[in-house]
Amino acid sequence: MLTLTLHTLRTRWTAFLGTFLALALGTGLLTMTGLALAATLDAPHRTPERFATAPVVVRGEDTLRVPTRIGVRTQPLAQPHTIPAPVITRLKTLGRVTADRTVPLPGGLVAHPWSTAAFAPYGITAGRPPRADDEAAVTGDRYHPGDRLRTPHGTLRVVAVLHGRPVENAVFLNDARAARLSPAVRQLVVDAHPTAVRKALPDAPGVQVLTGDDRHRADPDPDRDREALTALNALFGTAGGVAAFVSVFVVASTFAFAVAQRRREFGLLRTVGATPGRLRRAVLAEALGVGVLASATGCALGGWGAPHLVAWTVRNDLAPAWFTLGGGHTWPYHLAFWTGLLVALAGATAASWRAGRTAPTQALREVSVDARAMTPGRWIAGTALLATAAVTLGLALTGDPGELLHRKSYVSRPMLLITATALLAPALLRPAIRLLPPLPGAVGMLVRENAAAGVRRTAALAAPVLVTVALAGSLFGATATLHGAEAAEARQRTTADLVVTPPDGAGFDRATVDRLREVPGAVVSPSATGSVYVLEDGVALIRSEAHTLDPAGTTRLPLTAGRAADLDDDSIIVNEEWAHHTVGDRVRVWLGNGAPRTLRIAAVMAAGTGGNGVYVTPANAPGAPVDRVDVALEQGADRDAVTAGLRAAGGQVTTTEQWLEAPGTDRTTRLGFLLVLGIALAYSGLSLVNTLLMATSDRVRDLTVLRLTGATRRQVLALVGAEALFVVGVGALLGLLVTLLNLAGLQGALGLLHAPAGLALPWAELGTAAGACALLAVPAAVIPARLAMR
Structure with missing residues (x-):
């Protein structure tokens, strides 16, 4: 039977070529994705970046912690706490205090005080530090000294370009200008011993002291690497699953068609005395031979292609810039090889049973009509x-x-x-x-x-x-x-005619909202977006997007129970995805700043596609930025004139249809x-x-x-x-x-x-x-x- 198998592989190589290539490709893809997944497990420990040389970083609390019967549940706060003025005064007695402030700018830029640049891995390539209010230092190579940078807060003149590993697309202003643009202080650097700082803040609620590698929590978006690696795991897992699924499909289809083509050949073998078991073993032996060769080839191809796959993910911003292929992992090769071999045998099993059922009379068939497909x-x-x-x-x-x-x-x-x-x-x-x-x-x-x-x-x-x-x-x-x-x-x-959004993507300040209200012919309805947290089943801390609602505004809610007009500072509008969604019931929640509240359910919305969130009054969304202003035109108002006025007030104006695309x-x-x-x-x-x-x-x-x-x-x-x-x-x-x-x-x-x-x-x-x-x-x-x- 072994001789027959080898002879069949040699003479019918075209019938097995596709199976070999499919298995090799599938095994190669499994090897590539397995090695890439192994690389995500080798992610290096992230060290501080923006405050790499800071002795101590004091930061407002940014995590909600709720005790449950199975331990403490946590969620990041939508509005992290600011550092109280008495705490800052107390810290100044220990050493020099440098306040950090953040001002979002258009184009993905973020402004900070110049004094904080000393703690980051930056150096001046060209120019000098910013001194005047209209001067700025920038990172990267997009700007040069003398360039003009237009912002919602005025035009800045670039006086310095910084080099070094870019933590973010940063713009540094003089400290006085940064303090006027962002008065609140959410984190600061203290030039003192960590022990002294902790002793000075034993009773300060809502404040955390970061030292050592914990200073990484003060970097912009500290969880971005973890989130990117989670997305990579899903990407590679899906690709590997599809490769395994389609390879089984193709191999099984190929073997079934090959057996159907060879029915006269199997019929002749049955005529000369071959038993059904021998025919089944012959087909499985052919699959085993092809499977071993194809799996080994696929492992070699996967090992060659894995670095290219990792480079592709980095090049397309699917992975962090530091993501590289690790070494020392052999389990992806074992997994891919044995999976490929199992796929070959599994794909040939059904075909082998069909081959064993071939009757000797099949040797007499001359037609290719399929009577029983x-x-x-x-x-x-x-x-x-x-x-x-x-x-x-x-x-x-x-x-x-x-x-x-x-x-x-x-x-x-x-x-x-x-x-x-x-x-x-x-x-x-x-x-x-x-x-x-x-x-x-x-x-x-x-x-x-x-x-x-x-x-x-x-x-x-x-x-x-x-x-x-x-x-x-x-x-x-x-x-x-x-x-x-x-x-x-x-x-x-929404029933709005126009939608106004902030040009920097961060939110409108109160002065801008007031200017928008003063535009003739415009009925303005501001909306802020924050978060609300609820503990479901006593163990799961769930975060929901919370929008502020103006009952007289342009928002129409898809309600299934209750009335939007009943919303007040003691109530909330939830959706059907919440575990408790009965009108009139009271539910314990935590606001975006972590403050606990017990609110009455005023109305219930349909679950929809999952983006309805919840609605509260502005009093229950403290610190949430106004990120959208809906505008309805008064009777007889000129749309173009209103649009021009809204733009002059400091907003980015689009029609409702454009915004809702x-x-x-x-x-x-x-x-x-x-x-x-x-x-x-x-x-x-x-x-x-x-x-x-x-x-x-x-x-x-x-x-x-x-x-x-x-x-x-x-x-x-x-x-x-x-x-x-x-x-x-x-x-x-x-x-x-x-x-x-x-x-x-x-x-x-x-x-x-x-x-x-x-x-x-x-x-x-x-x-x-x-x-x-x-x-x-x-x-x-x-x-x-x-x-x-x-």
């Missing part, structure tokens, strides 16, 4: 997966519809339906073929009849197209549908989806090329008969190309069907959550996926046919 096992597996997809969807819709809106759900759920549809594809193909428009002439008739007669071959070719199109449609369609629902929700919540998929998610789609396309190409090579080698006699009946070489090649294009169309049609079913479940969840439930099909991505498959399939069919006719 659907085996009992395929019916059972496909129906079971289809039922599983339906039942889990039904349970989610009746239990927790919001779960279907999470990314992990709409990324993983399509796999069930895709697999079920692919398994049932031979039974669905004939109806799908009849749905496609007929091609004209004799070639068109032959294309349709050949596709319907060779159902097994058609299913093997359509399956990878189905996977690619369904993945592209389901992933990008889900995000497009969700963003469309979010935009529709926002449209329903559906946001596109965030960059990280889109890049992740493109990576997944690229994996699916690579596998589709391999599977299409391999299956077409195998099919063409079996159709040499058919092509010869066509030539003998008078068909020209060009007509035969046109027939072969048209067949490949037709099968791609069938696969794309099935992929579109799967996409519609997946998005229908998402649409149902949105409807149950009282959110706008429009369905958005990503036609561009669907067309790109189908077109790429067609560009791969036609040459892969025509070129081998042309060589065969020679």
Whole structure:
């Protein structure tokens, strides 16, 4: 049997080439993602940056801590505490105190007092320190001495450029100007011994003393590295999961088609005395040989490609600049190798049982018509997966519809339906073929009849197209549908004509809001955004976005109970996602600054897409910046004049429709989806090329008969190309069907959550996926046919 296996591998190398490449690619991807995941575990310990040389940093409390029966639960405060003036006075008795202030500026710039630059890894490349109120020192290479920097607070003249590792895009002002722009002090540097500072502040609530590596907590966005690594884990995990899923799919499809092609060969072996067990062992031995070689090759390719993958994530700002590939990890190689080998054996198992059931009479078959393309096992597996997809969807819709809106759900759920549809594809193909428009002439008739007669071959070719199109449609369609629902929700919540936002993205000060109110013809409705925290089930500290509501303003809430007019300083409007959402009940919450309150539920909103948050009065959003001003035009007011007045008052003005345009998929998610789609396309190409090579080698006699009946070489090649294009169309049609079913479940969840439930099909991505498959399939069919006719 070993001799037979080696002989089969040598003579039927085209049948195993696609399997080898698919396994090698899958193992390589698993190795790459595994090594990248291992690198996230080797993240270096972050040391202080902005205050690297500061002896002690005193910072206002920025964390809410709530004791529960299972320990203290924490959440970052939306409005960190300022340092009280008596505490600053006390600290000045210990040594020099340098106050740090933060002033957001447009373009991602942040201004600080010049005195704090001494504690960061900066040095002056050119120029001198800023002294006058209109002078500034900047980091990076975007500006040069003498340049002008326009800000909402006036035009600054650049007098110095700083070098060193950039902590942020910083602008340094003289200390007096920074103090006027940002009077509050949330952190400061004390030139004293840490022990003396702690002894001086034993009874100061809301203040924390940072020394050593803890000073990193005073850096801008100290958790950015952890958040970026979490996103990388999700990206690499999704890519590795899709690679494993599609590789199993392709390998199983390839082995099944190869066994179907070799039924006469197996029939001859059965005629000369081969038992079913021997045939099964032969197929598994072939899979073992291919699996070992392909897995080893994939591990080598993955080890070569992992540094390039890590560099790509850094280059596209998906990972921190310091992220590099670590060394000393061997578990990704073991995981990838044994997974690849297991995939090969798992993909060949079903085919081996089918080979063992081959009857000796199969040696007498001369026709290629598939009388029985659907085996009992395929019916059972496909129906079971289809039922599983339906039942889990039904349970989610009746239990927790919001779960279907999470990314992990709409990324993983399509796999069930895709697999079920692919398994049932031979039974669905004939109806799908009849749905496609007929091609004209004799070639068109032959294309349709050949596709319907060779159902097994058609299913093997359509399956990878189905996977690619369904993945592209389901992933990008889900995000497009969700963003469309979010935009529709926002449209329903406002009656404003214009929306004014701060040019620096930080918030309006009181003086600017007053100037906006004075614009003739404008009815102004300011809105601030903060946070509210609630302890659910006594153990989970949940943070909700809190908006301030002006009952006479332009906001319309999607209420399911209660009245917005009942909102006062002793109440709150919550949404249905809250554990307690009964009108009239009282709920204990913590405000954005950590202050505890017990508020009455005045009204309840629909859960929607999850962006409704809660609504409170300005008294319960202390320190929350006014980040948006809705403007309604008075009767007879001139829109252009009002717009000009609002801009002159210091706002960035857009129409409501411009502001409410559906946001596109965030960059990280889109890049992740493109990576997944690229994996699916690579596998589709391999599977299409391999299956077409195998099919063409079996159709040499058919092509010869066509030539003998008078068909020209060009007509035969046109027939072969048209067949490949037709099968791609069938696969794309099935992929579109799967996409519609997946998005229908998402649409149902949105409807149950009282959110706008429009369905958005990503036609561009669907067309790109189908077109790429067609560009791969036609040459892969025509070129081998042309060589065969020679």
